[in-house]
Amino acid sequence: xxxVIDGKACAKKIRxxxxxxxxRMKEAIGVVPGLAVILVGSRKDSQTYxxxxxxxxxxxxxxxxxxxxxxDCSEEEVxxxxxxxxxxxxxxxxxxxxxxxxxxxxxxxxxAVSIEKDIDGFHPLNIGRLAMQGREPLFVPxxxxxxxxxxxxxxxxxxxxxxxxxGRSNIVGMPASLLLHIVxxxxxxxxxxxxxxxxxxxxVGVANLVRGxxxxxxxxxxxxxxxxxxxxESPRGYRLVGDVxxxxxxxxxxxxxxxxxxxxxxxxxxxxSNTLDSAKRIHRFK
Ligand code: NAD
Numbered sequence: 001x002x003x004v005i006d007g008k009a010c011a012k013k014i015r016x017x018x019x020x021x022x023x024r025m026k027e028a029i030g031v032v033p034g035l036a037v038i039l040v041g042s043r044k045d046s047q048t049y050x051x052x053x054x055x056x057x058x059x060x061x062x063x064x065x066x067x068x069x070x071x072d073c074s075e076e077e078v079x080x081x082x083x084x085x086x087x088x089x090x091x092x093x094x095x096x097x098x099x100x101x102x103x104x105x106x107x108x109x110x111x112a113v114s115i116e117k118d119i120d121g122f123h124p125l126n127i128g129r130l131a132m133q134g135r136e137p138l139f140v141p142x143x144x145x146x147x148x149x150x151x152x153x154x155x156x157x158x159x160x161x162x163x164x165x166x167g168r169s170n171i172v173g174m175p176a177s178l179l180l181h182i183v184x185x186x187x188x189x190x191x192x193x194x195x196x197x198x199x200x201x202x203x204v205g206v207a208n209l210v211r212g213x214x215x216x217x218x219x220x221x222x223x224x225x226x227x228x229x230x231x232x233e234s235p236r237g238y239r240l241v242g243d244v245x246x247x248x249x250x251x252x253x254x255x256x257x258x259x260x261x262x263x264x265x266x267x268x269x270x271x272x273s274n275t276l277d278s279a280k281r282i283h284r285f286k
Contacts, residue, residue: 011265033279093119093275144176146266164197172203212248
Protein backbone atom coordinates (compact mmCIF):
# COMPACT_ATOMS: atom_id res chain seq x y z
CA UNK A 1 0.00 0.00 0.00
CA UNK A 2 1.13 3.53 -0.82
CA UNK A 3 3.49 5.66 1.25
CA VAL A 4 1.52 8.51 2.81
CA ILE A 5 2.87 11.93 1.80
CA ASP A 6 2.42 13.82 5.06
CA GLY A 7 1.76 17.43 4.07
CA LYS A 8 1.09 18.46 7.65
CA ALA A 9 4.53 17.35 8.84
CA CYS A 10 6.21 18.78 5.75
CA ALA A 11 4.48 22.14 6.22
CA LYS A 12 5.54 22.22 9.89
CA LYS A 13 9.16 21.70 8.90
CA ILE A 14 8.94 24.48 6.29
CA ARG A 15 7.37 26.85 8.83
CA UNK A 16 10.28 26.16 11.20
CA UNK A 17 12.78 26.92 8.43
CA UNK A 18 10.94 30.16 7.64
CA UNK A 19 10.84 31.21 11.32
CA UNK A 20 14.62 30.67 11.62
CA UNK A 21 15.26 32.65 8.44
CA UNK A 22 13.07 35.52 9.69
CA UNK A 23 15.00 35.73 13.00
CA ARG A 24 18.25 35.83 11.05
CA MET A 25 16.87 38.64 8.89
CA LYS A 26 15.57 40.58 11.90
CA GLU A 27 18.92 40.36 13.64
CA ALA A 28 20.92 41.29 10.57
CA ILE A 29 18.90 44.18 9.12
CA GLY A 30 16.12 44.85 11.65
CA VAL A 31 13.34 44.04 9.22
CA VAL A 32 10.54 41.46 9.47
CA PRO A 33 8.35 40.51 6.51
CA GLY A 34 4.84 41.99 6.43
CA LEU A 35 1.74 40.51 4.79
CA ALA A 36 -1.36 42.59 4.01
CA VAL A 37 -4.69 40.84 3.60
CA ILE A 38 -7.76 42.42 2.04
CA LEU A 39 -11.05 40.68 2.76
CA VAL A 40 -14.22 41.92 1.12
CA GLY A 41 -17.64 40.69 2.28
CA SER A 42 -18.58 38.22 4.98
CA ARG A 43 -18.21 34.74 3.47
CA LYS A 44 -17.62 32.29 6.33
CA ASP A 45 -15.10 30.19 4.38
CA SER A 46 -13.07 33.26 3.35
CA GLN A 47 -13.02 34.48 6.96
CA THR A 48 -11.70 31.09 8.08
CA TYR A 49 -9.00 31.07 5.39
CA UNK A 50 -7.90 34.59 6.32
CA UNK A 51 -7.81 33.74 10.03
CA UNK A 52 -5.69 30.64 9.35
CA UNK A 53 -3.27 32.61 7.20
CA UNK A 54 -2.89 35.28 9.88
CA UNK A 55 -2.32 32.70 12.60
CA UNK A 56 0.35 31.08 10.45
CA UNK A 57 2.03 34.48 9.96
CA UNK A 58 2.10 35.07 13.70
CA UNK A 59 3.65 31.64 14.22
CA UNK A 60 6.71 32.47 12.09
CA UNK A 61 7.15 36.17 12.90
CA UNK A 62 5.52 37.76 9.84
CA UNK A 63 3.56 40.93 10.71
CA UNK A 64 0.06 40.86 9.31
CA UNK A 65 -1.97 43.89 8.27
CA UNK A 66 -5.66 43.49 7.62
CA UNK A 67 -8.39 45.43 5.87
CA UNK A 68 -11.99 44.23 6.04
CA UNK A 69 -14.49 45.86 3.74
CA UNK A 70 -18.25 45.38 3.48
CA UNK A 71 -19.75 43.34 0.64
CA ASP A 72 -21.20 46.49 -0.95
CA CYS A 73 -18.04 48.62 -0.93
CA SER A 74 -16.82 50.01 -4.23
CA GLU A 75 -14.07 48.67 -6.44
CA GLU A 76 -12.30 52.03 -6.01
CA GLU A 77 -12.11 51.49 -2.26
CA VAL A 78 -10.37 48.15 -2.76
CA UNK A 79 -8.03 49.69 -5.32
CA UNK A 80 -7.18 52.52 -2.89
CA UNK A 81 -6.18 50.05 -0.19
CA UNK A 82 -4.07 48.08 -2.68
CA UNK A 83 -2.35 51.28 -3.72
CA UNK A 84 -1.53 52.17 -0.09
CA UNK A 85 -0.10 48.71 0.55
CA UNK A 86 1.90 48.91 -2.71
CA UNK A 87 3.58 52.06 -1.30
CA UNK A 88 3.97 50.83 2.29
CA UNK A 89 7.57 49.70 2.86
CA UNK A 90 6.58 47.53 5.83
CA UNK A 91 4.35 45.41 3.56
CA UNK A 92 6.09 42.84 1.37
CA UNK A 93 3.13 40.74 0.32
CA UNK A 94 -0.45 41.68 -0.62
CA UNK A 95 -3.21 39.13 -0.69
CA UNK A 96 -6.73 39.85 -1.92
CA UNK A 97 -8.91 37.02 -0.65
CA UNK A 98 -10.96 35.52 -3.49
CA UNK A 99 -13.73 35.27 -4.51
CA UNK A 100 -14.58 38.96 -4.65
CA UNK A 101 -18.21 40.14 -4.70
CA UNK A 102 -19.84 39.79 -8.10
CA UNK A 103 -19.97 43.52 -8.83
CA UNK A 104 -16.18 43.76 -8.81
CA UNK A 105 -13.85 43.22 -11.72
CA UNK A 106 -11.43 40.62 -10.36
CA UNK A 107 -8.91 41.09 -13.16
CA UNK A 108 -8.70 44.85 -12.60
CA UNK A 109 -8.11 44.30 -8.89
CA UNK A 110 -5.48 41.57 -9.27
CA UNK A 111 -3.77 43.75 -11.88
CA ALA A 112 -3.44 46.58 -9.36
CA VAL A 113 -1.24 44.58 -6.96
CA SER A 114 2.44 45.44 -7.45
CA ILE A 115 4.08 42.39 -9.07
CA GLU A 116 6.87 42.70 -6.48
CA LYS A 117 4.29 42.09 -3.72
CA ASP A 118 2.05 39.60 -5.54
CA ILE A 119 2.74 36.70 -3.14
CA ASP A 120 -0.32 34.77 -4.39
CA GLY A 121 1.18 34.84 -7.89
CA PHE A 122 -2.20 35.77 -9.43
CA HIS A 123 -1.08 38.93 -11.26
CA PRO A 124 -1.43 38.29 -15.02
CA LEU A 125 2.25 39.22 -15.49
CA ASN A 126 3.42 36.61 -13.00
CA ILE A 127 1.15 33.97 -14.52
CA GLY A 128 2.36 34.97 -18.00
CA ARG A 129 5.98 34.61 -16.96
CA LEU A 130 5.21 31.18 -15.52
CA ALA A 131 4.04 30.16 -18.98
CA MET A 132 7.15 31.44 -20.77
CA GLN A 133 10.45 29.61 -20.98
CA GLY A 134 13.32 31.56 -19.47
CA ARG A 135 11.22 34.26 -17.81
CA GLU A 136 10.97 33.51 -14.15
CA PRO A 137 7.81 34.72 -12.39
CA LEU A 138 8.47 36.65 -9.17
CA PHE A 139 5.96 34.39 -7.38
CA VAL A 140 4.36 31.00 -8.06
CA PRO A 141 0.77 30.42 -6.79
CA UNK A 142 0.84 28.75 -3.38
CA UNK A 143 -1.23 25.59 -3.91
CA UNK A 144 0.58 24.32 -7.04
CA UNK A 145 3.90 25.38 -5.50
CA UNK A 146 2.98 23.32 -2.42
CA UNK A 147 2.24 20.30 -4.66
CA UNK A 148 5.66 20.61 -6.34
CA UNK A 149 7.38 21.05 -2.98
CA UNK A 150 5.72 17.85 -1.71
CA UNK A 151 7.01 15.95 -4.74
CA UNK A 152 10.48 17.48 -4.37
CA UNK A 153 10.77 16.81 -0.64
CA UNK A 154 9.67 13.22 -1.14
CA UNK A 155 12.32 12.54 -3.76
CA UNK A 156 9.90 12.19 -6.68
CA UNK A 157 11.86 12.84 -9.88
CA UNK A 158 9.81 14.84 -12.40
CA UNK A 159 12.07 14.98 -15.43
CA UNK A 160 11.14 12.45 -18.10
CA UNK A 161 7.94 11.48 -16.30
CA UNK A 162 4.45 11.73 -17.67
CA UNK A 163 2.19 13.85 -15.49
CA UNK A 164 -1.53 14.51 -15.67
CA UNK A 165 -3.30 17.44 -14.05
CA UNK A 166 -7.06 17.06 -13.66
CA GLY A 167 -8.83 20.44 -13.47
CA ARG A 168 -7.67 23.71 -15.03
CA SER A 169 -8.65 26.58 -12.73
CA ASN A 170 -6.46 29.69 -12.84
CA ILE A 171 -5.40 29.27 -9.23
CA VAL A 172 -4.54 25.56 -9.10
CA GLY A 173 -4.82 23.32 -12.16
CA MET A 174 -3.48 25.66 -14.85
CA PRO A 175 -0.37 26.83 -12.96
CA ALA A 176 0.26 23.25 -11.77
CA SER A 177 0.31 22.09 -15.40
CA LEU A 178 2.75 24.90 -16.29
CA LEU A 179 5.04 23.85 -13.45
CA LEU A 180 5.08 20.31 -14.78
CA HIS A 181 5.72 21.51 -18.35
CA ILE A 182 2.95 19.42 -19.78
CA VAL A 183 0.43 20.09 -22.50
CA UNK A 184 -3.04 20.55 -21.13
CA UNK A 185 -5.73 18.70 -23.03
CA UNK A 186 -9.42 18.32 -22.59
CA UNK A 187 -10.38 14.75 -23.05
CA UNK A 188 -13.29 12.35 -23.22
CA UNK A 189 -11.52 9.46 -21.52
CA UNK A 190 -9.84 10.88 -18.42
CA UNK A 191 -9.52 7.42 -16.90
CA UNK A 192 -7.31 6.09 -19.70
CA UNK A 193 -5.20 9.25 -19.86
CA UNK A 194 -4.73 9.37 -16.12
CA UNK A 195 -3.70 5.71 -16.08
CA UNK A 196 -0.68 6.63 -18.23
CA UNK A 197 0.60 9.11 -15.67
CA UNK A 198 3.54 8.61 -13.31
CA UNK A 199 2.39 11.70 -11.39
CA UNK A 200 -1.26 12.69 -10.95
CA UNK A 201 -2.34 16.05 -9.53
CA UNK A 202 -6.08 16.40 -9.10
CA UNK A 203 -7.75 19.79 -8.50
CA VAL A 204 -11.37 19.37 -9.48
CA GLY A 205 -13.68 19.64 -6.50
CA VAL A 206 -15.62 16.37 -7.03
CA ALA A 207 -15.44 13.83 -4.21
CA ASN A 208 -14.03 10.43 -5.21
CA LEU A 209 -13.88 11.30 -8.93
CA VAL A 210 -10.53 9.57 -9.36
CA ARG A 211 -10.90 5.85 -8.64
CA GLY A 212 -8.21 3.27 -8.00
CA UNK A 213 -8.68 2.01 -11.56
CA UNK A 214 -7.50 5.41 -12.89
CA UNK A 215 -4.11 5.07 -11.25
CA UNK A 216 -1.10 3.40 -12.83
CA UNK A 217 0.55 1.00 -10.37
CA UNK A 218 3.39 2.83 -8.63
CA UNK A 219 2.22 6.33 -9.57
CA UNK A 220 2.50 9.29 -7.17
CA UNK A 221 -0.84 10.97 -6.40
CA UNK A 222 -1.25 14.56 -5.16
CA UNK A 223 -4.86 15.30 -4.21
CA UNK A 224 -5.71 19.02 -4.05
CA UNK A 225 -9.48 18.59 -3.74
CA UNK A 226 -11.26 19.54 -0.51
CA UNK A 227 -14.85 18.32 -0.71
CA UNK A 228 -17.44 18.00 2.06
CA UNK A 229 -19.45 14.75 2.11
CA UNK A 230 -22.34 13.92 4.45
CA UNK A 231 -21.29 11.98 7.52
CA UNK A 232 -23.92 11.54 10.25
CA GLU A 233 -21.24 10.17 12.60
CA SER A 234 -19.19 13.38 12.51
CA PRO A 235 -20.23 16.11 14.98
CA ARG A 236 -20.42 18.61 12.12
CA GLY A 237 -22.56 16.26 10.03
CA TYR A 238 -19.96 16.15 7.26
CA ARG A 239 -16.32 15.32 6.68
CA LEU A 240 -13.77 16.46 4.10
CA VAL A 241 -12.46 14.20 1.37
CA GLY A 242 -10.32 14.77 -1.71
CA ASP A 243 -11.00 14.19 -5.42
CA VAL A 244 -9.28 10.82 -5.21
CA UNK A 245 -10.87 7.72 -3.69
CA UNK A 246 -8.12 7.27 -1.09
CA UNK A 247 -8.96 3.69 -0.03
CA UNK A 248 -8.71 2.45 -3.63
CA UNK A 249 -5.86 4.62 -4.87
CA UNK A 250 -3.61 3.94 -1.88
CA UNK A 251 -3.66 0.24 -2.84
CA UNK A 252 -2.24 1.06 -6.29
CA UNK A 253 -0.10 4.19 -5.93
CA UNK A 254 3.46 4.25 -4.55
CA UNK A 255 2.77 7.48 -2.63
CA UNK A 256 -0.32 9.60 -2.01
CA UNK A 257 -1.37 12.74 -0.10
CA UNK A 258 -4.25 12.37 2.38
CA UNK A 259 -7.13 14.86 2.69
CA UNK A 260 -7.01 16.59 5.11
CA UNK A 261 -3.31 16.83 5.97
CA UNK A 262 -1.85 16.84 2.47
CA UNK A 263 -1.80 19.86 0.20
CA UNK A 264 -3.85 22.19 2.46
CA UNK A 265 -1.15 22.88 5.07
CA UNK A 266 1.41 23.24 2.28
CA UNK A 267 -0.57 26.06 0.65
CA UNK A 268 -0.24 28.18 3.79
CA UNK A 269 3.42 27.26 4.23
CA UNK A 270 4.09 28.45 0.65
CA UNK A 271 2.27 31.73 1.34
CA UNK A 272 4.67 32.36 4.24
CA SER A 273 7.60 31.32 2.09
CA ASN A 274 6.59 33.71 -0.72
CA THR A 275 6.21 36.58 1.78
CA LEU A 276 9.67 35.90 3.20
CA ASP A 277 11.16 35.70 -0.31
CA SER A 278 9.52 39.00 -1.15
CA ALA A 279 10.94 40.76 1.92
CA LYS A 280 14.40 39.34 1.14
CA ARG A 281 14.21 40.52 -2.47
CA ILE A 282 12.97 44.01 -1.57
CA HIS A 283 15.70 44.44 1.08
CA ARG A 284 18.36 42.64 -0.98
CA PHE A 285 18.93 40.25 1.94
CA LYS A 286 20.73 37.05 0.94
P1 NAD B 1 -12.54 25.23 -9.80
O1 NAD B 1 -13.96 24.83 -9.61
O2 NAD B 1 -12.17 26.64 -10.10
O3 NAD B 1 -11.89 24.33 -10.94
C1 NAD B 1 -12.19 22.95 -11.09
C2 NAD B 1 -11.66 22.43 -12.42
O4 NAD B 1 -12.02 21.04 -12.54
C3 NAD B 1 -12.26 23.13 -13.64
O5 NAD B 1 -11.19 23.39 -14.56
C4 NAD B 1 -13.23 22.09 -14.24
O6 NAD B 1 -13.30 22.18 -15.64
C5 NAD B 1 -12.59 20.79 -13.83
N1 NAD B 1 -13.58 19.69 -13.66
C6 NAD B 1 -14.78 19.74 -13.04
N2 NAD B 1 -15.40 18.53 -13.07
C7 NAD B 1 -14.55 17.70 -13.74
C8 NAD B 1 -14.61 16.33 -14.10
N3 NAD B 1 -15.65 15.56 -13.77
N4 NAD B 1 -13.54 15.82 -14.76
C9 NAD B 1 -12.45 16.59 -15.07
N5 NAD B 1 -12.36 17.89 -14.75
C10 NAD B 1 -13.38 18.45 -14.10
O7 NAD B 1 -11.80 24.72 -8.47
P2 NAD B 1 -10.34 25.03 -7.83
O8 NAD B 1 -10.37 26.35 -7.16
O9 NAD B 1 -9.26 24.71 -8.77
O10 NAD B 1 -10.37 23.93 -6.67
C11 NAD B 1 -10.46 22.53 -6.95
C12 NAD B 1 -10.52 21.73 -5.66
O11 NAD B 1 -9.32 21.98 -4.91
C13 NAD B 1 -11.68 22.10 -4.72
O12 NAD B 1 -12.08 20.93 -4.02
C14 NAD B 1 -11.03 23.09 -3.77
O13 NAD B 1 -11.69 23.11 -2.50
C15 NAD B 1 -9.64 22.52 -3.64
N6 NAD B 1 -8.59 23.51 -3.29
C16 NAD B 1 -7.71 23.13 -2.35
C17 NAD B 1 -6.66 23.97 -1.99
C18 NAD B 1 -5.69 23.51 -0.95
O14 NAD B 1 -4.97 24.32 -0.41
N7 NAD B 1 -5.60 22.22 -0.68
C19 NAD B 1 -6.52 25.21 -2.60
C20 NAD B 1 -7.42 25.58 -3.60
C21 NAD B 1 -8.45 24.70 -3.95
